[in-house]
Amino acid sequence: MTWLAAATADAQNSNSCGLMVMAHGGGDQWNTAVETAVMPLREEFPVAIAFGMANPVTMKAAVTELEEQHVDCIAVVRLFMSAHSFLHQTEYLLGLREDPPAFFISHGSQAHHGSKLLPLDLSTRVKISETALLDAPEMGEILAANALALSDSSGTESVLIIAHGAGDDKVNAEWIQKLDLLADSIRSTGLFSEVAVHSLREDWEDKRAKSQKKIRQFVEAHSQDKDRTIVLPFRLYGFGPYEAVLEGLAYRSNGRGLLPSPAVTEWIRRTANELFLELEEIASAE
Structure with a gap:
């Protein structure tokens, strides 16, 4: 001990x-x-x-x-995701x-x-507790494991992590900054061509529309020819609204959140x- x-x-x-x-x-x-x-x-x-x-x-x-x-x-x-x-x-x-x-x-x-x-x-x-899941290095390990489970190890795949986000611009920027640090656990594997993070800001209609457009643009741009996009939800459980957000696009996901x-x-x-x-x-x- x-x-x-x-x-x-x-x-x-x-x-x-x-x-x-x-x-x-x-x-x-x-x-x-x-x-x-x-x-x-x-x-x-x-x-x-x-x-x-x-x-x-x-x-x-x-x-x-x-x-x-x-x-x-x-x-x-x-x-919770955010402190x-x-x-x-x-x-x-x-x-x-x-x-x-x-x-x-x-x-x-x-x-x-x-x-x-x-x-x-x-x-x-x-x-x-003064911290939350965005502050936990263990969550980066989960994201990396989930990405590797979906990868074909070709080295041409991109990874997109989508999170809920916040309405306040400053707080949302903090979400992105912390999520990007967790994404380093995926980057450190050296198996993916690009790893990006986005927040949907899903409870704020005007900001959601802009975020959704950027998310779809990323998937469209990185799912051409031999490339492929792996989508990971930064949610405690499940895929949330992201299936509807990505409707009609080519991507790979098992819909698995941080749990189990x-x-x-x-x-x-x-x-x-x-x-x-x-x-x-x-x-x-x-």
Whole structure:
């Protein structure tokens, strides 16, 4: 056992910390993929999943589930693409900031005025992850594995990674920058003629139209003669709307997102352990 693993185990045992995993949620297959990724961690410490976009109902249920297991502290790992996703709302709900968000999401995409949102009633210390999947080098490993699984090793193939993206131009640029770093895991194989990243910005109609045009242009330009384009979705599970976006174009994809992969489980474990250690330090200082 390494010193970090030993320290982590001590922190867990002395504090009886639990883990809340926040995930967007989707259909049965989507949710099952998350539950399967989390399952190995249930043997290591108490775990509860809160599906939804920082949904106060599911978050409260997760807190209650953990508190009923007599945890002293809760590490919150947000299984979102971007660290910006629902951060303000999450911090407010967990009592880590006093100002409510201007608007909050309750169910689906319904937005309500933030003044109607009340913090959750907590009796345990909480620490939230400050990073997300775009920050995780493990996700680059998954992308590389998915690309290699689809490749014919001819060296003439291009790879296009498509992500959700953001409405705010600055935040979207951050998505692209981080995704491009993850794409280096594919470039480092030396097996592909080009590796590009694009965001669809799929929830913002005017920006989506421009992004969709660029995505289609890339696939058209790189799928001629002997060339071929491999399309990888940077989504937690599944292919999302990309089949419709690429309708009529020649490309190869298995529609596989980041899950299923043990690398996602490892990232959740690593992030949780880091939070457990921080919670131990907080407890020791009190």
